[in-house]
Amino acid sequence: MTASNRSLQWREKVIDPLFESRTDQMIMYELAQKLGFADQFLGKKDGKQNLRLVKVKGRDEPSMEDTLRNEVNKGCWTIGYTGQSPERLQAHMRNQHVFDVKTLRARGGKDAKTGYDLTGDYYGLPWPCYGSAAIKHPGSPNLYDTSKHPMDGGMTFRALFGVEKDGVNLLAEDGIANKGSDITTGYPQFDHVLLKKLGWWDELTDEEKKEAEGKTWANDLSGGIQRVAMKHGCCPFGNAKARAVVWNFPDPIPQHREPLYSPRPDLVEKYPTHDDVKVFWRLPTLFKSVQQKAVKDEMHKKYPLILTSGRIVEYEGGGEETRSNPWLAELQQDCYAEINPKTAADRSIRNGEYVWLSTPTGAKLKVKAKVTEGIGPDTIFVPFHFSGWWQGEDMLPFYPDGSAPIVRGEAVNTATTYGYDRVTMMQESKTTLCQVAKA
Amino acid sequence: MARMKFLCDAERCIECNGCVTACKNENEVPWGVNRRRVVTLNDGVVGAEKSISVACMHCSDAPCMAVCPVDCFYRTDDGVVLHDKDLCIGCGYCFYACPFGAPQFPQAGAFGLRGKMDKCTFCAGGPEPDRSEVEFKKYGRNRLSEGKLPACAEMCSTKALLGGDGDVIADIYRERVLRRGRGSEVWGWSTAYGLPPKPGAQPPVQQQQPAPTSGKS
Ligand code: SF4
Numbered sequence: 312m313t314a315s316n317r318s319l320q321w322r323e324k325v326i327d328p329l330f331e332s333r334t335d336q337m338i339m340y341e342l343a344q345k346l347g348f349a350d351q352f353l354g355k356k357d358g359k360q361n362l363r364l365v366k367v368k369g370r371d372e373p374s375m376e377d378t379l380r381n382e383v384n385k386g387c388w389t390i391g392y393t394g395q396s397p398e399r400l401q402a403h404m405r406n407q408h409v410f411d412v413k414t415l416r417a418r419g420g421k422d423a424k425t426g427y428d429l430t431g432d433y434y435g436l437p438w439p440c441y442g443s444a445a446i447k448h449p450g451s452p453n454l455y456d457t458s459k460h461p462m463d464g465g466m467t468f469r470a471l472f473g474v475e476k477d478g479v480n481l482l483a484e485d486g487i488a489n490k491g492s493d494i495t496t497g498y499p500q501f502d503h504v505l506l507k508k509l510g511w512w513d514e515l516t517d518e519e520k521k522e523a524e525g526k527t528w529a530n531d532l533s534g535g536i537q538r539v540a541m542k543h544g545c546c547p548f549g550n551a552k553a554r555a556v557v558w559n560f561p562d563p564i565p566q567h568r569e570p571l572y573s574p575r576p577d578l579v580e581k582y583p584t585h586d587d588v589k590v591f592w593r594l595p596t597l598f599k600s601v602q603q604k605a606v607k608d609e610m611h612k613k614y615p616l617i618l619t620s621g622r623i624v625e626y627e628g629g630g631e632e633t634r635s636n637p638w639l640a641e642l643q644q645d646c647y648a649e650i651n652p653k654t655a656a657d658r659s660i661r662n663g664e665y666v667w668l669s670t671p672t673g674a675k676l677k678v679k680a681k682v683t684e685g686i687g688p689d690t691i692f693v694p695f696h697f698s699g700w701w702q703g704e705d706m707l708p709f710y711p712d713g714s715a716p717i718v719r720g721e722a723v724n725t726a727t728t729y730g731y732d733r734v735t736m737m738q739e740s741k742t743t744l745c746q747v748a749k750a
Numbered sequence: 751m752a753r754m755k756f757l758c759d760a761e762r763c764i765e766c767n768g769c770v771t772a773c774k775n776e777n778e779v780p781w782g783v784n785r786r787r788v789v790t791l792n793d794g795v796v797g798a799e800k801s802i803s804v805a806c807m808h809c810s811d812a813p814c815m816a817v818c819p820v821d822c823f824y825r826t827d828d829g830v831v832l833h834d835k836d837l838c839i840g841c842g843y844c845f846y847a848c849p850f851g852a853p854q855f856p857q858a859g860a861f862g863l864r865g866k867m868d869k870c871t872f873c874a875g876g877p878e879p880d881r882s883e884v885e886f887k888k889y890g891r892n893r894l895s896e897g898k899l900p901a902c903a904e905m906c907s908t909k910a911l912l913g914g915d916g917d918v919i920a921d922i923y924r925e926r927v928l929r930r931g932r933g934s935e936v937w938g939w940s941t942a943y944g945l946p947p948k949p950g951a952q953p954p955v956q957q958q959q960p961a962p963t964s965g966k967s
């Protein structure tokens with residue numbers, strides 16, 4: 312289990328699965344057996360086997376220790392899940408008392424069961440924890456912390472985008488490196504060539520050399536390149552600048568662009584959206600032509616208010632499940648629109664009355680007015696957890712018997728307009744236009 | 751004997767309704783009956799919005815008890831105000847008398863007929879034997895008899911809502927007020943607990959409780 316501070320915890324099984332249920336790893340192994348690749352699943356090769364089988368409820372399942380050590384640790388050289396072996400994590404669980412609650416670090420202590428020396432480890436070996444378990448990287452309590460040696464949990468920014476772009480150096484500048492680093496300026500990712508150039512190659516053992524020849528820090532399965540780089544105070548993945556210019560995004564530096572349906576034509580002129588794209592993930596996608604049509608059709612006059620949607624604390628997601636729970640459903644029995652007192656007064660809308668909310672899609676939603684200072688006079692907020700009403704009508708008769716949530720209401724996303732963010736592919740549900748009127 | 755009290759810290763309450771939901775779930779309170787509610791004042795006004803969670807305050811000199819024509823209220827050794835639903839005639843007088851709107855009435859039957867009164871029990875059940883099924887059906891869970899504190903206060907994620915021994919709660923709140931240098935005025939400390947706390951002040955002197963009686967005060 313990984314906690315939100317990236318510390319890992321080894322958890323022991325509490326009970327065997329009840330009745331006919333099985334563990335996940337048992338199901339996976341048995342499925343692999345049925346599909347005829349059980350040997351590959353267990354990593355059987357040359358008389359060796361990655362995953363030993365253990366008996367649970369009289370059936371075989373792959374050992375979890377082996378799964379972490381021989382699958383996860385071995386397969387994660389580039390992402391820093393290599394040092395967190397089951398043995399180290401289990402020793403942490405047995406000796407929680409030796410870790411400092413503020414720094415997370417063990418000031419000393421030996422595991423009574425295995426003799427493992429805990430000194431210097433951060434609790435749970437917070438990700439990333441580089442190198443093989445044997446070199447005892449302590450884990451990384453804070454990311455990108457150059458004030459520490461890499462073997463004390465220090466880190467640089469990865470040199471992930473090359474070393475220069477348009478003649479500008481992308482690596483860290485002189486003087487920026489980890490504490491104790493033998494290289495005191497930026498450097499690229501480590502590979503066999505760099506190691507040889509630096510004259511550090513011979514610090515690899517003969518075994519490691521065999522494996523590391525022709526390899527980089529990322530695919531040298533001996534872990535030698537990582538070990539030697541970190542010994543010299545260097546991060547195997549290089550030392551670069553944080554990248555603020557993302558040249559492979561449509562806007563290399565984020566810049567304001569008005570939404571497709573904007574309340575301000577003057578701002579559309581100044582901050583237009585992207586041009587239409589002919590092939591965008593295989594689909595022709597409209598941006599600018601939709602925005603300009605909205606301006607031409609004067610949508611901002613017909614729909615002068617900004618419509619935004621979001622969460623409320625009572626419900627979750629689309630709300631089907633939470634609106635079916637009587638304790639929660641009672642707390643919020645209607646879909647509603649938050650309306651500023653001025654906006655409401657201008658339209659003779661009173662708190663708690665039904666209003667019609669309409670948007671440029673032609674949708675009309677019937678929701679309760681919640682008149683509150685909590686929203687500005689130019690904006691309307693509608694929670695997105697409701698469904699079951701369609702343009703003012705409760706769809707209750709269409710639910711199969713007994714399946715209707717206790718509380719139903721208009722789904723705001725039936726009224727939000729076309730458009731989405733080019734980079735994240737996130738639909739535009741937070742900025743569109745609407746009008747509200749007394750129902 | 752501890753004197754059970756609630757306190758909701760308006761500087762902390764985030765109007766999440768977790769307490770309300772915890773109460774409903776723990777005591778299986780029917781739809782429309784609210785033993786606890788969260789009240790928000792000045793909703794959306796920056797700097798002026800305040801929420802507090804309110805239930806029965808288990809008054810020392812309880813108006814509900816004073817007016818009840820069938821004398822169905824009683825006070826436990828812990829200072830919790832409970833009532834006997836078998837005696838209650840559902841007249842609603844306590845609802846008029848209570849300064850907090852705590853007594854609730856289920857809509858039972860036609861003509862808006864009132865059912866038996868229901869209110870916060872401080873999670874202490876009713877006159878039936880502790881933790882019996884009939885006690886649960888009528889009054890909800892008897893957590894105090896299990897050595898637990900009220901479900902609502904235990905659930906509160908911000909620890910705005912404190913429920914338990916009044917002395918302990920007063921200590922916690924006093925420390926908070928000292929730490930932030932203000933706060934007691936928001937809630938009306940002086941009304942509830944006498945003068946506002948001063949640095950180094952002793953906990954408020956406990957009022958002598960009337961000797962516990964069985965069923966009547
Ligand atoms: S659970 Fe706590 S924070 Fe949430 S509404 Fe109740 S008293 Fe306020």
Ligand code: SF4
Nearest residue numbers: 806807809812814848
């Ligand atoms: S019901 Fe009202 S009057 Fe009676 S003890 Fe509770 S808060 Fe006081």
Ligand code: SF4
Nearest residue numbers: 773870872873900902
């Ligand atoms: S003390 Fe128990 S009955 Fe009273 S409001 Fe809290 S959860 Fe509900």
